[in-house]
Amino acid sequence: MIIIDYRDKRPIYEQVTDKLAQLIIKGVLSPNTKMPSVRQLAIDLSVNANTVQRAYSQLEQNGYLYSVVGKGNFVSEVNDWKNQATKENIATLRQACINAKNCGLTYDDVKKLIKEVYEEKQTS
Amino acid sequence: MIIIDYRDKRPIYEQVTDKLAQLIIKGVLSPNTKMPSVRQLAIDLSVNANTVQRAYSQLEQNGYLYSVVGKGNFVSEVNDWKNQATKENIATLRQACINAKNCGLTYDDVKKLIKEVYEEKQTS
């Protein structure tokens, strides 16, 4: 299910984190599903248990998982991670806006910018 | 004029870069002023010449300085660095806006956010 790409320069825990997050976002792993244990997944991927632990820990911080000591890790409700992601995006957007204001951009400048973005069809 | 703080965890070249940038932004160093030579400033600060060179190099990249081989480094015109800083702010603002759009924020949500920012008195 998960394949580690050793040509990828990013650390393993980050690759695992991203791929699991994708599976959750796409709904392949539905809420309250029990994740494989850190040790089991570590064996499957041939990595250290702490590496998986770190990935799980990140996913928990981002609201994708919740963990119960002695029982395991489970997929969170959709709203949990959706709200989390939205909050962070709002925070960074606000900061970017403040910076723009401080460097002299006017209210109209910024309004024009966001209008452009929202009129584009494709975004990435 | 410049004091290096060794309790500061940031690298020396970054401290020097920031403090010189502040002096330029505040107008203490006006356009076309000749900066101290890399070797001279290195002696004054008791650091290696390359460290100063790196700071100058960064300042040049950000449009604060221009250098002439064999002659020295000089403070740029105000518009040079102002435009540069503005460009970067616009780029990050646009990206933040795209992310917000992708995570489901509506056009009105974003408009409301920037309105708030521009109605605030103090910003940092």
Add this chain to the structure above:
DNA sequence: TCAAGTGTACTACGAAGATTAATACACTCG
């Protein structure tokens, strides 16, 4: 109760990157 399975905390090692230093080169100008 205990043993197996679970998450977690702590420490340490190794590699990779960042920072600084040493040195040599190229240019300007008197």
Add this chain to the structure above:
DNA sequence: CGAGTGTATTAATCTTCGTAGTACACTTGA
């Protein structure tokens, strides 16, 4: 030409980061 300037290259040192090893704490079922 020589002193002063910026710049390129290389090397040494330092710091950070990713990963691994190990021990601890909890849950559950036999």
